[in-house]
Amino acid sequence: MGILPIVPLIVCALLLFAPSVSDAELYKWVDEDNVLHVVDSLHKIPEKYRDSPSTDTPPARLERPETPGKRVSPPRTTYRSEPTSTKGEDIFGGKPIAWWKEAFKSKRDKITELKETISDKKNFISIFERGRRLGQIYDQTDISSYDKYKSEIPKDEKEMASLEKELKALTRKARSAGVPKSVRRN
Numbered sequence: 001m002g003i004l005p006i007v008p009l010i011v012c013a014l015l016l017f018a019p020s021v022s023d024a025e026l027y028k029w030v031d032e033d034n035v036l037h038v039v040d041s042l043h044k045i046p047e048k049y050r051d052s053p054s055t056d057t058p059p060a061r062l063e064r065p066e067t068p069g070k071r072v073s074p075p076r077t078t079y080r081s082e083p084t085s086t087k088g089e090d091i092f093g094g095k096p097i098a099w100w101k102e103a104f105k106s107k108r109d110k111i112t113e114l115k116e117t118i119s120d121k122k123n124f125i126s127i128f129e130r131g132r133r134l135g136q137i138y139d140q141t142d143i144s145s146y147d148k149y150k151s152e153i154p155k156d157e158k159e160m161a162s163l164e165k166e167l168k169a170l171t172r173k174a175r176s177a178g179v180p181k182s183v184r185r186n
Helices: 006-017 097-133 140-177 181-185
Strands: 026-030 036-039 054-056 084-086 089-092
Touching: 089 097, 097 140, 097 181, 140 181
Parallel strands: none
Antiparallel strands: 026 036, 026 054, 084 089
16 A cells, blocks of 8 residues: 555656657658648658758747646647739649639539439439339339439449548648638638
């Protein structure tokens, strides 16, 4: 029982005097897609970008606030590629704003169209199955449409998931390139 109260004190002392990651240097570099990368080791930068990294030391560790209960948070650093203008048109991540607008519109239009198609197919299947239960007799074209839609829906739903994943990836890429929210959300 004599050692048990000492263990938490030893752990606290070790944590207090342990070296901190925040004392390390950070290296930032931009790839060919104009995406900013921040790493903690020069060896994590690909060979072709090693000649252009810049170092960035993190902000100094903040001391405890004088008043108890008051939290002090470090200043937030955001890295964004600033838009540049070419003939009056803003460039984000190496692409003009019109490209971003069209990319988002195209993805969203495909998703909307596919959702409507899936909904129509499911509605047809539901009506067909309800009719069968009530004794409705269908001709061969309705039966083949039913079979076709039943087999297509899983493929369509898989394609829908893929399109939504691509839209999320495009949104992340646009956010990191500094594309305005109005473009990303419309």
